[in-house]
Amino acid sequence: MNNNSSEQRHEIDQYLREDRMPHIWCPGCGLGSVLHCFLNALVKTGIDMDKVVVVSGIGCTGRVAGYVKLDSFHTTHGRAIPFATGLKVANPELEVVVFSGDGDLVAIGGNHLIHAARRNLDMLVLCVNNFNYGMTGGQLGPTTPLEARTTTSPIGNYERPFNVPYLATASGAVYVARWTSMHVRRLEQTINEALQRRGFRFIEVIAPCPPVYGRMNRQPTGMDQMRYYRENSIIRHGADPKEVDIDLNGKIVVGKFIDIERPTYADLQDEIIQRAFGPEAPKREPAKKEATAAGSTPK
Amino acid sequence: MARRGPLVGEFFMNGDTACAEGGISAGCRFFAGYPITPATEVAERMAARLPEIGGTFIQMEDELASMAAILGASFAGVKAMTSTSGPGFSLMMENLGLGIMLETPCVLVNIQRAGPSTGLPTLTGQGDMMQARWGSHGPYSIIALSPSSPQECYHLTIKAFNLSEKYRTPVLVMADEIVGHMSEKVVIPPPEDITLTPRRKPTVPPEEYVPFQPDADLVPPMANAGEGYRFHVTGLTHDERGYPVMTAEAQDKLVRRLVDKIEKNKADIIEIEEDGIDNADVVVCSYGISARVSRFAIERAREEGIKVGVLRLITVWPFPEERIRQIAQQVKAFVVPEINYGQIALEVERCACGAADTILVPHMGGSAHRPETIIDAIRRAIG
Numbered sequence: 001m002n003n004n005s006s007e008q009r010h011e012i013d014q015y016l017r018e019d020r021m022p023h024i025w026c027p028g029c030g031l032g033s034v035l036h037c038f039l040n041a042l043v044k045t046g047i048d049m050d051k052v053v054v055v056s057g058i059g060c061t062g063r064v065a066g067y068v069k070l071d072s073f074h075t076t077h078g079r080a081i082p083f084a085t086g087l088k089v090a091n092p093e094l095e096v097v098v099f100s101g102d103g104d105l106v107a108i109g110g111n112h113l114i115h116a117a118r119r120n121l122d123m124l125v126l127c128v129n130n131f132n133y134g135m136t137g138g139q140l141g142p143t144t145p146l147e148a149r150t151t152t153s154p155i156g157n158y159e160r161p162f163n164v165p166y167l168a169t170a171s172g173a174v175y176v177a178r179w180t181s182m183h184v185r186r187l188e189q190t191i192n193e194a195l196q197r198r199g200f201r202f203i204e205v206i207a208p209c210p211p212v213y214g215r216m217n218r219q220p221t222g223m224d225q226m227r228y229y230r231e232n233s234i235i236r237h238g239a240d241p242k243e244v245d246i247d248l249n250g251k252i253v254v255g256k257f258i259d260i261e262r263p264t265y266a267d268l269q270d271e272i273i274q275r276a277f278g279p280e281a282p283k284r285e286p287a288k289k290e291a292t293a294a295g296s297t298p299k
Numbered sequence: 300m301a302r303r304g305p306l307v308g309e310f311f312m313n314g315d316t317a318c319a320e321g322g323i324s325a326g327c328r329f330f331a332g333y334p335i336t337p338a339t340e341v342a343e344r345m346a347a348r349l350p351e352i353g354g355t356f357i358q359m360e361d362e363l364a365s366m367a368a369i370l371g372a373s374f375a376g377v378k379a380m381t382s383t384s385g386p387g388f389s390l391m392m393e394n395l396g397l398g399i400m401l402e403t404p405c406v407l408v409n410i411q412r413a414g415p416s417t418g419l420p421t422l423t424g425q426g427d428m429m430q431a432r433w434g435s436h437g438p439y440s441i442i443a444l445s446p447s448s449p450q451e452c453y454h455l456t457i458k459a460f461n462l463s464e465k466y467r468t469p470v471l472v473m474a475d476e477i478v479g480h481m482s483e484k485v486v487i488p489p490p491e492d493i494t495l496t497p498r499r500k501p502t503v504p505p506e507e508y509v510p511f512q513p514d515a516d517l518v519p520p521m522a523n524a525g526e527g528y529r530f531h532v533t534g535l536t537h538d539e540r541g542y543p544v545m546t547a548e549a550q551d552k553l554v555r556r557l558v559d560k561i562e563k564n565k566a567d568i569i570e571i572e573e574d575g576i577d578n579a580d581v582v583v584c585s586y587g588i589s590a591r592v593s594r595f596a597i598e599r600a601r602e603e604g605i606k607v608g609v610l611r612l613i614t615v616w617p618f619p620e621e622r623i624r625q626i627a628q629q630v631k632a633f634v635v636p637e638i639n640y641g642q643i644a645l646e647v648e649r650c651a652c653g654a655a656d657t658i659l660v661p662h663m664g665g666s667a668h669r670p671e672t673i674i675d676a677i678r679r680a681i682g
Contacts (some may be wrong), residue, residue: 050527065533066533082364082367083368083370085357085359089357089374090329192383276351
C-alpha cells in the first residue's frame with residue numbers, strides 16, 4: 001500500500017480529538033465549518049496552543065469543547081462565560097475562547113454575557129446562532145425570528161428576538177462581527193483578527209440547523225439554508241448594530257460592526273491597584289499580550 | 300513583593316472575617332462572590348485583602364456565576380473560594396454539581412440564615428444541612444464542616460482547602476449567622492506552623508496523562524489549564540480520559556468512584572469532638588452554634604446528676620455513621636438540638652437504628668435555642 005497520500009495530514013488535525021470522531025452533529029449542520037474556521041484562524045495567529053483554553057456551555061455548539069485537542073471545558077448550561085472568567089482572571093496568560101450557542105449564551109447565560117462585556121474581560125466569544133434549541137429537538141429560543149415555527153411555537157413565534165450584535169455592543173463589547181457559516185473565508189479572517197485583539201470580543205455566526213429549524217421553516221436541507229445565506233446576506237462593515245435585526249427568512253446583514261479599544265478588566269484592575277499601593281503594589285501575573293490595534297478595515 | 304501576607308497574631312474578629320482569613324492562610328488567591336446577608340463580610344474582607352497580596356476578588360453578577368468562576372479559577376491553578384447564604388446557596392447547587400463532576404478543588408462558605416426562601420436574612424438558621432448533602436441533583440458525596448466559633452471558622456476554612464485539594468472536590472464550610480457575626484479572639488499562627496495540602500499534580504508527560512485515572516485512594520492527579528496537558532473535562536458522564544460516555548456502565552464506574560473517594564476515606568476526613576461519652580446515659584449530638592448552646596444545658600443537666608455526653612460534629616458530611624452506631628449501643632438516647640425541623644436528627648436516628656432513642660430539639664430559626672428546651676429534652680431522654 002502506498003501510504004504517501006494517506007499519511008497527508010491537515011494542519012489542524014493535531015488540534016482535533018480524532019479519537020472522538022465521528023462527531024454528533026447532523027448532516028448539513030454548520031458547526032463543522034465554524035470549528036474548521038476557528039482552528040485555521042487560531043493556527044495562523046501563532047499563539048502558543050498550550051495557553052489556549054476553549055470553554056463551552058450546553059447544546060450542539062457546547063460539544064465543540066469536546067472535539068478540540070486543547071485544554072477544554074464543557075460546563076453547565078449558560079455558565080461558559082463565568083467559568084471562563086475564573087480561568088482568565090486567575091491566570092491572565094491564558095488565551096480564553098468561549099464557543100457556545102445562542103440559547104446557551106443569550107438566554108440562560110444572557111446575564112453573564114452582558115456583564116462580561118461590561119467588564120471588558122479579555123476573551124473571545126463565538127456564538128453560533130441557529131435560531132433555535134437544536135439539541136433538544138428545535139424549540140423557540142431568544143434569537144428565533146418572529147413568526148418562525150419551532151416545536152414550542154407551533155403556530156409561529158410571537159416573541160421578539162434579540163438582535164445579538166446590538167446586545168453585545170450595547171453591553172460594552174469592543175469587537176463585534178457577524179458572518180454565516182457559508183462565509184468561511186471571511187469568518188476565518190475575522191476570527192483570526194479578533195484573536196489578536198484584546199478585551200471582550202464577540203462574533204455571531206449564523207448557522208444551519210436543517211433537521212429541526214430548517215425543516216420547520218421551509219429550508220429542510222443544509223443546501224437550502226446555504227442558498228438562503230448566499231442570496232440574502234448583505235456585507236456591510238461598520239453597520240450600526242441597531243440595524244442588523246434578522247426577520248424570518250429575511251436579509252442577514254454581516255460584517256465587522258465594531259472594532260474599538262477600551263481598557264480591559266485587567267488594565268483597570270492593575271491601574272487601581274497601582275494607584276492604591278504605589279511602588280509597593282503586589283506583583284501580578286503578566287496580563288498584557290501583544291495585541292493588534294483596533295479599527296482596521298476588513299479586506 | 301506582597302504588601303501584606305497572611306496575618307499573624309491574636310485578633311478580635313467575627314466568624315465571617317475569620318473564614319476569609321482562613322482562606323488567605325490556606326493560600327486562597329481568588330474569590331468570586333455576590334453580596335448576601337449574613338455572608339457579605341466574608342466577601343468584603345476578601346475584597347480588602349486579596350488585592351494587597353496579589354490575589355483577585357471579583358464580584359460576580361449572581362451566585363450561579365460566582366460558583367462557576369471559582370471552578371474556572373481552580374482549573375487555572377489558583378486556590379479559590381466563595382461565600383453565600385441560603386438563597387445564594389440554592390443557586391450555587393448547579394455548579395457545585397459541576398465541581399463534583401469535574402473534581403475541582405474549591406471552598407464554599409455558607410453562613411446559614413433562616414429560610415425557606417428569603418426567610419430571616421439577618422437571623423440565624425441551620426436549615427441548609429440536608430441541602431449541603433443532597434442539594435445538587437444526582438448521586439454524589441460531599442464534605443461539609445461546621446464551625447462553632449470564629450477561631451474554628453479560621454481553622455476549618457484552612458482544613459476545607461486541604462481536604463478539597465486532597466480529595467479533588469468542593470468542600471463546604473457550613474457556619475451560621477450567629478457564629479458568622481459573633482466576634483471573639485482568633486489566633487492566627489505564623490505560616491510555617493500551618494500545614495497545607497498541595498495539589499496532586501500529574502507525574503507523567505502530557506501524552507501519557509489520563510485526566511481521570513485515579514491513584515490508589517481513588518483521587519486522580521490534576522493538571523492545570525495552560526500547562527500543556529491539553530485535557531478535556533465535561534459535566535457529562537465520562538471515562539478516565541474525560542470523554543463523554545453515555546452508558547449505564549460508565550455512569551456506574553464514575554459515580555461509584557466519586558462517592559467512594561469520600562466514603563472510603565471517612566476515617567481521614569471525619570473530625571468530631573467528644574466529651575464524657577464512655578459512661579453517659581444521654582448524648583447530645585449537635586454542631587455549629589447549637590453545640591455551643593448545648594454546652595450550657597449539658598453542664599446544668601450534669602449538675603442534676605444526669606450522665607450526659609457530648610458529640611459535636613465538626614465534620615457533618617460524610618456523617619460519622621460508625622461512631623453513632625457504637626454509641627447507640629451504650630446510651631439510652633441521643634438529644635439532637637438543631638435550628639431546623641429535623642435534618643441531622645434524621646441521620647442520627649438512622650444510624651442509631653432503634654438501639655437508642657433520638658430526641659430532636661427543633662428550633663425554626665431566628666435565634667439559637669433557649670438552653671431550657673435542651674435541658675428538658677435531656678431529662679425526657681432518661682425518662
